[in-house]
Amino acid sequence: MGDTVSSHLDESRREMITARTSNVMKEFSDMYEQQYAVALFNSVRFEIEGGGGTQSQLLHRKDPLAGRSIFSGSLFQYLEENRKWRNRFISVPNSYTISIYDSKAAYERGLHPKVTINCAGYRALTSMEEYMELLNTNLSDIKGKGGVNPVIKCATQFPLILWHPYARHHYFCVMTEKEQKKWHAVLQDCVRHSNNGLSEDSTVHTPAFTDAVRLLRQSKEHYGTWDMMCGTPPQILANLVMETLSPELKNVISPRLKGKMHQRQRNWMLISDGVYRQVLSQTSGQYHALVEACEAQRAPLDARIRTDMDQIITSKEHVSSKIRALVLPKAEKLLRSSVQPYINSILDALMEPTSRGFAEVRDVFFKELVELSKNSLNIGGGEKLGEHMERLSMLAFHPVKMQSCYEKVDQLNLEGLQQRFSVSSPSVFIGRAQILMGEQMDNAVYTFEQIFNQRLEAKGGEDMCKTIQRCQDRVLKKFDYDSSTVRKKFFREALLQIIIPYMLQHLAPSCSPDLPRFKELIFEDFSRFLLVENIFEEVVLQSVTKDIMMAVKEAAVQRKHNLYRDSIILSNSDPNLDLLGETSPVDWSSKFGADEQESPISFGTVGEGSGKKRRQVVSMIQLEGMPLPYESCLEVPGVELIPEEDAEVSEEKKEAKEIENTGPLDDPKSPDSVNEIRDLINPVVEMLVCISKDDQNEMTNGAKPTTGTTTMEDGLKEQVIHITTVVEDVPSKSPVDKMSPQTILQKLAGSPHRESVIKKAIDEIDTAVLEGDGEKIVEVAKSDTESPMPLTTDSSSCLNREDKILKPADTEGMLG
Structure with a gap:
């Protein structure tokens, strides 16, 4: 790729780019110096005369993100160098830049990020179709059909793309739709704050800069709003240069690009990025030199303005009245x-x-x-x-x-x-x-x-x-x-x-x-x-x-x-x-x-103070349903580790339904219905009781009023009003299918689907124990208790917590 860029951006062409940038900066510098003096006069006048505005009723926080970072987490990034997808750790500090590290360990050690992305001018996309549409619109001379021969082949069906009209594009992907939505919201926030414009606190530099850019574009017949008026002043100036330079270079270079359609598009994006970085470097240096020169003249200009303020205002009013007589009739007609x-x-x-x-x-x-x-x-x-x-x-x-x-x-x-x-x-x-x-x-x-x-x-x-x-x-x-x-x-x-x-x-x-x-x-x-x-x-x-x-x-x-x-x-x-x-x-x-440990915490980068803890605004993303071992520079996992969309969505719906039905036990909410209030007054506890086959014939499916008592885990005896009995047939397995717990755990150690295998292992153990004792499952409902026991939903709880198993002798009083 480097050969492609260097071959099309040779020394003569780089000199031409430098000359074009210098010409634009010369025009801008002349206008900026003029507008700087005007902005300084307006600022001093406003300071002296004052200007009443509507008083805010709400309080304003000066530095709301002090000691905070926005977000951090791991995802997969596409590397142009070797065309591979690699796992990367992403950190978003309170400056809303995106810092990319090889791993979380590198981030926590305070190492410098591999890449830092300033999102000004970018757009965050979530589909390859939308990206190809933008790409074809921007590269009208190098078109390709959407969905055919894409520039990259995404490793998963959940891409995240940062698109820029001139700078390099960045490609990421995640494993689930839920992650994609979360990451997209974070990337959009980075773009939003980077595009927010210049600080309004600078009452001289900001109006001088914006007026100079606007007048320069108007001199070239570019009226109206401008999408690329975003980022820092050097970035805006680089966009201003590229607005005219990029089409000219494209017309010259695009006919010489070789290869298939997507290859030519990729090569042009790399060339455009090289040009943009060269222009940005030049505009940064010249702009800072211009600001320093204007600041050196600020003190004498300020003194003259304060001395002659009344005469300047009188002169301005006189000229304004003359111009108003010329312009107003035409303006009112147009209006x-x-x-x-x-x-x-x-x-x-x-x-x-x-x-x-x-x-x-x-x-x-x-x-x-x-x-x-x-x-x-x-x-x-x-x-x-x-x-x-x-x-x-x-x-x-x-x-x-x-x-x-x-x-x-x-x-x-x-x-x-x-x-x-x-x-x-x-x-x-x-x-x-x-x-x-x-x-x-x-x-x-x-x-x-x-x-x-x-x-x-x-x-x-x-x-x-x-x-x-x-x-x-x-x-x-x-x-x-x-x-x-x-x-x-x-x-x-x-x-x-x-x-x-x-x-x-x-x-x-x-x-x-x-x-x-x-x-x-x-x-x-x-x-x-x-x-x-x-x-x-x-x-x-x-x-x-x-x-x-x-x-x-x-x-x-x-x-x-x-x-x-x-x-x-x-x-x-x-x-x-x-x-x-x-x-x-x-x-x-x-x-x-x-407890601050419950709040998400991240570590500051070198530029923010190495090793300094910074609490995160958004919790770190973890993959749903599987561990995230990719903390080093690894390639994207194989297809077998990427969950199918339908299976994942159904699993998320199932988990959401379970949460909706049960709710978190450690974070109760207020009752929302009459039935919930009744359940709080007369709580119901479900217990799993193992019985023998001899007692099975005496029990039927259904509710049977009875009385009796049962001993709770705290030693107190509670009264039982009724018992609901459910008999379930458990299919037997051949000795070949049965495995010991040790065998199951050994197989589990090397399995990529750990959580699903754990659940399957628990079911195997439950079945083996129940079949070995010849027991059936009985659900016992109990009410009128002041301290309800935790809800038991499967037989694994009985196996892991012996104090909650009711022996047959303990149920004699309950069964009458």
């Missing part, structure tokens, strides 16, 4: 004819899935609190409460639990509007809405934690359910208000992102030629802070803002969207809550002495 008729349609397409997503966030949060209340009522104890609160505190960062919320927004569809308004895809808005949903969930959880902790310290553990209920109601009211505020802001920003580029694209041809003459109205000392291009865009923005605000305000009146009206203001409604926000987060495990 009336081509924008206003579509605002409500765009808003409806955005509102319905987004509102459903936020409603699901509320429901998930409510259900978790109900579960917390039920467990505190049934189980009690500070240790259990601490464990449940620990899990609740990380609810917003649990990809699997939040998946139902995110799926609601995935239904957002702008079909019919995308082409008209140059929207590449709705993924930009979907990702932003999902990030806001996660933030609101964490705010609600953190606020509940602080209020609940305050109540506990004030009143202790008395009447826990009522305390939880009151805190829950208080937080939900605040969540409803903040949810409405956040959604309305999101709708306004989304409408601006869709409409403003459309208007600029149609107004630029007629207005841009007249803009240079307005530069003469700006003093030379202020020319770095006032650019006519920015003022022109601000005028266009002001022309459409009123219509957007009115549309969102009218939508807030409709009850179906669950939005508060703008007239409802809850500012300073809960001043005591602000004081709680200044306190440190509650460590529930140490507060109630919870």
